[in-house]
Amino acid sequence: MTRPLLEVDALQVRFMTELGPAHAVDGVSFQLDAGEILGLVGESGCGKSVTARAILRLVEPAGAIVGGDVRFEGRSLLGLTPAELRAVRGKQIGMVFQDPVASLNPVLTCGDQLREVLKAHHTCTAAEAQERAIQLLRRVRLPDPERQAGSYPHQLSGGMCQRVALALALAGEPRLLIADEPTTALDVTVQAQLCELLLELQAETGLAILLISHDLGLVAGLAHRVAILYAGRIVEYAPTARIFSAPQHPYTRGLLRALPAIDAEPGVFAAIPGTVPHPAALPAYCRFHARCAERIARCEHEDPVRRAIGPEHDVACHVDLDPAPVAGRPGGGP
Amino acid sequence: MSHVIVRRLAMAPLLVVTVAAAVFFTARLLPGDPLERLVTEDTDPDFVPRLRRQMGLDRPAAVQFGMWLRGAVQGDWGESWISRRPVAALVAEALPNTLRLTVLAFAMRWTLAVIIGIAAALRHGRRSDWGLRTATLVVDALPAFVLGVLLQLVFAYGLQWLPADGMHALDAAGLDGFARWRDTLAHLCLPVLVLGIHHVATSARFVRAAVLEASTREHVLAARARGLSDRRVLLRHVLRNAMGPLVTLFALSLPGLVGGSLIVETLFSWPGMGRLTVGAAQAHDQPVLLAAVALVATLVVLSNLVADVVAAAVDPRQRREV
Amino acid sequence: MTLGPAGVRRHARWTLRTGAALLAVWSVVALLAPVLAPYDPTALGTLGADSYRAPGRTHPLGTDEFGRDVWSRVIWGARVSLLIGAGVALLASTLGAAVGLVAGARGGKVDGILMRAVDLMLAIPRAYLVLLVVGILRPSLPLLVIVLSATGWMQTARVVRAAVREIAAGPYVEAAHALGLPPWRILWRHILPNAAAPLVVSATAMVGQTILVENALAFLGMGVPVPTPSWGAMVEEGRKVFPGVWWVSVAPGVAIACTVLLCNLTGDALRDLLDPRAGESGGGA
Numbered sequence: 029m030t031r032p033l034l035e036v037d038a039l040q041v042r043f044m045t046e047l048g049p050a051h052a053v054d055g056v057s058f059q060l061d062a063g064e065i066l067g068l069v070g071e072s073g074c075g076k077s078v079t080a081r082a083i084l085r086l087v088e089p090a091g092a093i094v095g096g097d098v099r100f101e102g103r104s105l106l107g108l109t110p111a112e113l114r115a116v117r118g119k120q121i122g123m124v125f126q127d128p129v130a131s132l133n134p135v136l137t138c139g140d141q142l143r144e145v146l147k148a149h150h151t152c153t154a155a156e157a158q159e160r161a162i163q164l165l166r167r168v169r170l171p172d173p174e175r176q177a178g179s180y181p182h183q184l185s186g187g188m189c190q191r192v193a194l195a196l197a198l199a200g201e202p203r204l205l206i207a208d209e210p211t212t213a214l215d216v217t218v219q220a221q222l223c224e225l226l227l228e229l230q231a232e233t234g235l236a237i238l239l240i241s242h243d244l245g246l247v248a249g250l251a252h253r254v255a256i257l258y259a260g261r262i263v264e265y266a267p268t269a270r271i272f273s274a275p276q277h278p279y280t281r282g283l284l285r286a287l288p289a290i291d292a293e294p295g296v297f298a299a300i301p302g303t304v305p306h307p308a309a310l311p312a313y314c315r316f317h318a319r320c321a322e323r324i325a326r327c328e329h330e331d332p333v334r335r336a337i338g339p340e341h342d343v344a345c346h347v348d349l350d351p352a353p354v355a356g357r358p359g360g361g362p
Numbered sequence: 363m364s365h366v367i368v369r370r371l372a373m374a375p376l377l378v379v380t381v382a383a384a385v386f387f388t389a390r391l392l393p394g395d396p397l398e399r400l401v402t403e404d405t406d407p408d409f410v411p412r413l414r415r416q417m418g419l420d421r422p423a424a425v426q427f428g429m430w431l432r433g434a435v436q437g438d439w440g441e442s443w444i445s446r447r448p449v450a451a452l453v454a455e456a457l458p459n460t461l462r463l464t465v466l467a468f469a470m471r472w473t474l475a476v477i478i479g480i481a482a483a484l485r486h487g488r489r490s491d492w493g494l495r496t497a498t499l500v501v502d503a504l505p506a507f508v509l510g511v512l513l514q515l516v517f518a519y520g521l522q523w524l525p526a527d528g529m530h531a532l533d534a535a536g537l538d539g540f541a542r543w544r545d546t547l548a549h550l551c552l553p554v555l556v557l558g559i560h561h562v563a564t565s566a567r568f569v570r571a572a573v574l575e576a577s578t579r580e581h582v583l584a585a586r587a588r589g590l591s592d593r594r595v596l597l598r599h600v601l602r603n604a605m606g607p608l609v610t611l612f613a614l615s616l617p618g619l620v621g622g623s624l625i626v627e628t629l630f631s632w633p634g635m636g637r638l639t640v641g642a643a644q645a646h647d648q649p650v651l652l653a654a655v656a657l658v659a660t661l662v663v664l665s666n667l668v669a670d671v672v673a674a675a676v677d678p679r680q681r682r683e684v
Numbered sequence: 685m686t687l688g689p690a691g692v693r694r695h696a697r698w699t700l701r702t703g704a705a706l707l708a709v710w711s712v713v714a715l716l717a718p719v720l721a722p723y724d725p726t727a728l729g730t731l732g733a734d735s736y737r738a739p740g741r742t743h744p745l746g747t748d749e750f751g752r753d754v755w756s757r758v759i760w761g762a763r764v765s766l767l768i769g770a771g772v773a774l775l776a777s778t779l780g781a782a783v784g785l786v787a788g789a790r791g792g793k794v795d796g797i798l799m800r801a802v803d804l805m806l807a808i809p810r811a812y813l814v815l816l817v818v819g820i821l822r823p824s825l826p827l828l829v830i831v832l833s834a835t836g837w838m839q840t841a842r843v844v845r846a847a848v849r850e851i852a853a854g855p856y857v858e859a860a861h862a863l864g865l866p867p868w869r870i871l872w873r874h875i876l877p878n879a880a881a882p883l884v885v886s887a888t889a890m891v892g893q894t895i896l897v898e899n900a901l902a903f904l905g906m907g908v909p910v911p912t913p914s915w916g917a918m919v920e921e922g923r924k925v926f927p928g929v930w931w932v933s934v935a936p937g938v939a940i941a942c943t944v945l946l947c948n949l950t951g952d953a954l955r956d957l958l959d960p961r962a963g964e965s966g967g968g969a
Contacts, residue, residue: 084587110592118589131584135602144598145588196588381808385816392820499952503945505896507903508937511919515934519927621809625900639812640904643819655816663807 031102033236034060034083034121034204040095041075041082043307050307052078052091054260057334062203065230065237067251067268069244069283073304075260076240077126080208083238084117100204119149122197126209128189132181138165138192139177142199149200164195169225187218191225198229205229206238211246223250244283248272253340256280259305259315262334266341276343278322314346322347367671374667381663382434383427385656389648390423434656440649442642449653452638457657459529460627460634464619466550467557472612474562479569480601486574494570498563510556510629517552524551527631553630557623561615568611576604613669617662696956703950710943714762721756726911728752736929746931749921754931758939760913765895765943768829768908772898773890775833780840781883787841788848789875799845802838810835810897818906825908828901832894840886847879881958888954892947899940915940 041053053075060066068076081087083098085105098105100120108116117123125131133141142161146152152160158177165173168191181189190210197205207226211219227250229235241247247254247268254271256264256279264277275281282300302319311317314327326346334344414420421429433439439449482494518526525531531545576582577600585599586592620635627636635658642650713720723743728750739746745754787798817831852875861870901907902916910917915936922933 081583086583086587114589114591116589117587123584123587125580125584125587127580130580133581133585133599133603135605136598144590144594148588148590148594193584196584200589380804384804384808385813388813389816389820392817394821499948500941500945503892503948504941505900505944507900507916507919508940511923511933511937514923515927515930617807617809621812624811624815625903628904639815640906643815644905646819648820651816651819655812658812659808662809663804666807 030062032059033062033064033101034238035099036079036083036096037099038096039079039082039093039098041078041087041091042094043078043091045306045308047306047308051094051260051310052307053082054310055096056257056260056262057096058255058262058265060204060236060238062236063230063234064253065239065251067247067254068238068240068257069242069247069254070257071242071304073307074257075307076242076257077208079257080123080206080238080240083206084121084123085113118145118197118202119200120202121204121206122200122202123206123208124190124193124197124210127213128186128193129181129184131193132189132196134181137178137180138184141196142177142192145196145199160199161195164199165192167198167229168192168195170195185218186214187221190214190218190222194225194229198235201233202235204236204238206240208240209242210239212241212243219246226250244287256283259310260307261315261344262342263316263344264342265334266338270338270341276337276341276349277316277345278320278347278349279316281349282319282321322349367675370667370671374664377663377667378660379431381659382431382656385659386427386430386652387423389652389655390426430652434653439653442647442650444645444647444650449650452650453635453653453657456633456635456638456654459632460620460623460636463550463553463557463626463632463634464623466554467623468615468619470554470558471560471562471565472615474559475565475569476608478562478566480573482566482570483573483577484596486577491570494563494566498567501559501563506556506560506625507629509560510552510626513552513556514629525549526552527629529632553626553632556629557626561618565611565615569608572604572607572611573600575607576600579603609672610669613672614666616665616669619665620661621658696953699949700953700957703946703953707946707950710762710946711766713759714766717756717759717763721753721759723753723756725752725757725760725913736925736932738929739931745935746929748918748932749925754918754935757913757918758915758935761915761918761936762939762943764825764908764912764914765898765940766891768825768832768898769891769894769947771829772832772836772894773887775829776837776890777840777883777887779833780837780886781844781879783837783841784844784846785848785876785879788845789852791849795845798841802841805835806838811900814897814901815904815906818901823901823906823909825912828898828908832897836890836894840883840890843882843886844879847882848875851875851878885951885955885958888947888951892944892951895940895944895947 036056036058039053039056040051043050043052056075056079058066058068068079070076078087078091082091082093083105085093087093093106100116105113105116132138136144139158139161142164143154143157146157146160146164150160161177162173165176170176170188170191176184176188176192181192184192194210210226211222214222223246226237226239230237237250239247239251251268253265253267255262256271256277258279264271264275264280266276271280272284275284279300282298285298286300288297300319305311305315305318313329313331314320314323315331317323317327320327324347330346332344332346334342337343337348419426430440437450439453441448442452445452478494482491485491514526517524525548529546529549531549582595582599585595590599623632623634624636624640626632627634628640631637635654639651639654639658641647642654736749737743737747737751739754743753743755745758747753748757783798783802787795813835814831818827821827898907899914899916899919902914903920905917905920907916908914918936919933919940922929922931922936925932
């Protein structure tokens with residue numbers, strides 16, 4: 029078996045907050061193989077964006093990586109010098125962000141920004157860079173690429189900006205793309221188009237994608253495997269089909285139940301009660317305890333450790349649940 | 363966008379007249395008779411009424427304004443009541459001296475402010491940043507004349523490194539070439555220093571805020587994620603975006619070029635517009651006072667206009683909103 | 685060591701308490717100048733013998749040209765400056781608030797005209813305008829307060845107008861309107877209390893600003909008339925005898941700097957607590 033492309037190993041990221049030091053990411057581990065799409069799912073505040081940024085060490089100086097390791101192609105990213113890190117960013121690992129318009133420099137044209145990144149990663153003349161830039165725009169299915177290269181970000185729609193951002197992320201021909209909520213800020217139809225684009229790109233180039241989202245439906249359509257994040261920890265980790273057919277963790281079940289089903293009673297929402305605890309005020313026992321419908325006595329004393337309950341299926345929970353199907357699962361799969 | 367500029371510039375003459383009117387009517391409508399100051403014990407009783415008629419002070423204020431304005435446009439700004447020299451000549455002597463001082467001080471202030479501001483923004487959160495903020499508060503509290511007096515005390519009277527006041531040494535006419543140049547420079551030192559650093563702290567604070575705001579935007583993070591070098595990110599992504607607010611700030615401080623040197627000129631006996639105005643106020647010399655204030659006010663308002671236009675031109679996002 | 689928003693608030697609270705306390709103490713001392721000053725500030729000593737005595741036991745800050753005790757004059761000067769500062773802040777804030785309220789609440793043409801006037805007045809340099817008036821009339825304490833107020837209300841008007849517009853567009857004012865409350869009542873009970881925070885911040889900042897301007901005028905000889913002690917005038921007088929006799933200028937100079945610094949610190953802390961948006965980023969030059 030070949031080595032995984034990306035390994036995140038017990039990663040811990042600490043921030044200083046009003047209430048003191050907080051571990052926004054507290055021992056997160058997962059792997060990504062070449063060509064695979066992994067979905068990282070969780071509510072706001074669970075640490076998924078921080079994890080994404082920590083991989084490229086973009087959380088500094090506000091946050092500090094205080095534990096664990098991140099390895100890309102076997103090499104630890106945490107020990108790299110700034111120059112080596114820069115060679116990884118964009119060239120080995122690319123990243124797109126949630127707000128497409130905000131992730132582009134407003135005072136430069138799209139073409140300017142593309143040429144800049146192209147020249148940073150490849151040696152080419154200005155003319156070559158221009159040519160490549162247009163090719164990239166074509167690859168992300170941006171209509172009329174020659175003209176759009178001369179446009180400013182504020183002249184483009186959200187969906188188009190995200191395509192440009194994608195082009196920028198892929199300019200260095202990376203092997204891994206980290207997509208941090210790439211469709212959250214977009215309309216539903218545009219979301220669908222972007223998902224299609226991501227799948228196409230993955231098929232064309234064998235790109236591995238770390239897809240971060242709070243949208244289970246999106247992840248169902250794209251990812252091979254899913255990791256569910258809660259309060260800085262992974263609580264369930266399994267192939268997509270199993271997550272939807274046989275979720276084990278009460279939180280996963282709650283998330284699936286909370287998805288509105290087309291045949292459900294109108295006006296009835298099965299929300300998970302309570303809110304995510306503040307990262308600086310986490311209990312020493314199970315973090316989901318306060319909101320959990322399946323809790324037992326042990327949950328209030330001991331923090332569950334992640335364990336395998338099946339082939340490629342990990343869960344961090346004390347309770348052994350019936351692997352029964354849950355109502356309201358979305359259609360579709362990878 | 364160009365028609366925004368044209369529209370603004372077209373307003374300029376109207377603005378000038380409005381400002382001149384505001385100043386003029388403020389002066390004329392104040393209670394009291396300005397001429398009575400000129401009366402001494404042995405003044406001819408007919409002198410004042412004659413002077414009043416001569417100067418048109420017995421006409422309605424609006425008419426007076428018209429007369430004054432017409433004269434002003436033609437270059438006749440009246441005569442000083444004290445020295446009897448034409449006001450226009452006094453101003454023509456004073457204005458370039460003021461500009462010499464303020465332009466240098468301006469250049470000094472902004473160069474320092476940009477360097478300090480960027481340095482502080484890059485060291486955001488660390489102790490040196492906090493140090494700058496505190497220094498700002500302290501220096502801001504020091505009025506120009508206190509700072510000037512202190513510097514005068516130390517460098518001019520105490521150490522005697524620099525001359526205390528004036529624009530040239532008394533025997534400057536006899537000097538030539540390098541010695542003359544050095545004399546001018548020496549006299550410029552203290553006043554430029556006081557004017558220059560007086561608002562550096564505030565300007566630096568604004569530069570820091572602008573750079574900081576630009577550096578926390580998402581596209582800067584994205585640029586780093588794309589593997590661009592720190593220097594490139596700073597120059598093309600942070601500073602380029604901070605330029606807009608910075609240029610606006612810079613333009614907004616332009617009015618100070620003309621109107622900001624009152625105290626310093628008085629302190630260092632620098633023969634500029636400020637000292638002219640103060641002298642006229644102290645001596646109650648109305649024609650000079652009126653002309654000086656009107657001129658300075660007009661120039662300031664015009665430079666505000668320029669500032670607005672520059673601000674609108676700088677940000678490409680604003681170009682769209684015409 | 686990065687100060688998060690919570691840290692800034694804690695820091696601001698500490699600064700506010702210390703600044704306000706020191707300012708209060710200084711204000712009390714200043715107000716009680718007639719009682720606390722060891723010497724009469726206007727009492728002329730024997731020329732020659734008492735003039736320019738160096739700081740020592742009998743005169744902690746020395747004497748000036750006329751043998752007057754500098755320390756007493758400094759305290760009296762504090763009285764004058766703080767009174768003028770507070771007076772102008774009060775007057776100008778009231779005027780500015782009134783204009784801002786009307787402009788913000790009425791909107792339309794009234795707003796347009798008022799704000800144009802504000803822009804115009806802001807564009808004309810304050811010092812020159814004040815000199816114009818004081819140069820034509822005779823300087824006096826009431827005149828100074830009036831002129832400084834008349835040239836200092838504009839920023840307050842802007843700030844209050846902005847606050848009023850922000851709130852008036854809000855839903856609960858619309859609701860009050862829909863309930864049939866008369867406009868003045870809406871203004872008084874709903875809009876005004878919310879504009880209070882930026883108003884207070886603006887007024888506090890004005891005290892320090894006014895003290896600076898007023899003393900600058902005094903320095904130019906256009907401030908409060910002799911014999912009332914004034915820091916600015918004292919600085920000017922002391923220049924004659926530089927550098928040997930330095931205390932006559934330096935003492936009031938330091939007093940100005942410290943007082944203004946206290947006002948600014950307190951004002952900044954107050955702003956950080958009440959209206960944090962008005963702080964660091966951007967703002968007028």
